[in-house]
Amino acid sequence: MTHRILVVDDDDALREMVGLVLNSSGYETVFAADGISAVDVFREQNPDLVLLDIMLPGQSGIEVCREIRSFSGTPIVMLTAKGETDDVVAGLEAGADDYVIKPHNGVELMARIRARLRPIGDDAGTVTIGPLTLDPQTFEVRRGQEPIPLTPLEFKLLHTLAAKPQQVFSREMLLDQVWGYQYKADTRLVNVHVQRLRSKVEEDPENPKIVMTVRGHGYRAGSDSL
């Protein structure tokens, strides 16, 4: 199966070059040159992943990200020329799964894309955590009968925690197991996504019962008794 990737960047040369690199790795590519058309192209082409530049004419990558997230859980990887704290955090909070700082190399870009397109292991069975049921075959999370929409990344994060409810996961372990980072990466990825996840699955995100913080260590799934 060929994955289709939407590349959103206002720089023609870079857009074409990224397209060449992706094509040579066997991905199908579609393009958008500004923030307004990006969402239309997304709806038309229904890509499997979005590579999204932050600085875009029309509307910024962060707004595009927020808009796509309002109706789709498709993985989004931000490309940022800045690498400054504010942009990265804003992008992650808008729903991006990961980010790559320019200038990046092809290997790095491919690694991030592959990690986001990799399916959750097929052998994984249905897991319950507190009132939630997770089905990795359908990516469905239910609270009783009520389905909760999660992006694949959020599902993977919750599933990773829920599969071993007794284990405390450090941020580095989660970066490795959920994001596929082999080396030390930005732990803000974990922090921001845990917050997003909590806002969806917790009844009271300020007082989490499902994704618990273990101070100084990381996170673990809430105990079954809750």
Added chain:
Amino acid sequence: MISLLRRSLTARTVAVTVLLSSLAVVIIGGFLSYSLASSFYQNRLAQVLSETQRAVASVQNTVAAASLNDETALQTLLNSVVPSLEISGGSGDRQVALLRSPDQGQLQLFQSPISQSLDLSTIPEELREEVRLSGDSLVYTPVELLVDGQPTAGLTVGAPLQIPVAGEFELYLVFDLSAEQQALVLVQNALAFGGIALIVMIALLSYFVTRNLVRPVEQAAQAAQQISEGNLDQRLPERGADVLALLAKSFNKMAGSLQQQIQQLDSLSRMQRRFVSDVSHELRTPLTTIKLAGEVIFGNRSKLDPALTRSAELLQDQIDRFEKLLGDLLEISRYDAGAVVAEWEQNDLNAIVGAAIASIEPLAKSKECEIIAELPAKPVKAELDSKRIERLLRNLLSNAIEHGEAKPITVQVGENAQAVAVCVSDRGVGMTRAQLERVFDRFWRADPARQRSVGGTGLGLAIAREDSALHRGWLQVWSKPKRGTSFRLTLPKTRESVIANSPLPLPPRKMEA
């Protein structure tokens, strides 16, 4: 009190003024009171002497007019003289004594008549002797009287009297000076009161005058202090047209031009930093394209002919170098803009040193350079930004490899109560004193002609110094030509602590020898 005098110009001025004016008041008051007292005394003395003169004359007249036959008549006459003298004076109370000079043969039974309340101790024996020797003139002496049990000043005047038949007598008049004394005390009290009032007034006056003069100066001092602390908007109020207004005006003018220049410099340097940062950002997008394109070409170099293959390799290397330079430029511009925030975390310095050595190992191997790490057995904990410190150490290590001439490089780690330290030492070419002074300058190279093999950006040590300053640490260097170079990084253990001394010596003991 002393510190107040030292601190406050007003207090000092008032104190000195009060001191000097008190001295003047005491001197003038003392002189006045002394001259008043002596003029009172002189007046009274003159009066007393003339009264005595008259008394002596009247006694002699009385005696001469009477026809004295016997001792009893004389006694009666003289007895009557005393009361008449007591009252005939013009100046209040006086007491009289008519004493017979001792050692005379006749009239053994004669009694000397004296005023009733007279205390004979007011007529001292010395005075009597003087009177007897004086011939005709009057002799006086000041004495102390008891009036109603109170001691007061008095004056005793004596004169010799020649009385026919009876022989030599002495007439004494004792005058009471209490009226004069009271008047004198009154005047002295008035003087003292006036003096104190004067001093208080002078104190107040000098306070207000000094205050008026000093306040603008104090304001100017405060404003200058504020400006030196960076509060450039500080100005002085300009009132009137006197010298103080001139001071305020000049001060404000100075502050204004200072502020203008600083703002100008500030905006210039901000523009410049902005420019560097913008350029770096703008370069990133094309660089990304170039990099990706270069990778594609490099990845397919086996399909190219040899010259193109080499070109692809050179392109790839230089793109990497360009990227590194851009990264360093961005980092230093972030420092210049004050936009760097450390990510503080409790870390093991040993682990960071280990990671830095591991990442530089390939380079060290290619230069056949051995890295000897002397680390303490237990973890060396400190609160620091591990990414920055690792980058800093990588930088020091790659410098050591570049200049180390393939001789072993030593990395030491140490700690004391407040600080941790790493020392990276090579035994290579070293630097002269002049070179040492510029070692942290941007884009500075010890020897421009020297072959650059490692390919540092020239910003490494400048960034390293900023990184260490961000941690409030020290980055110090020791070097001797042909002996080697030693960089020592000392960092406080926590964000709050301050370094007093480094746990490691610089240069390391082995280098010193």
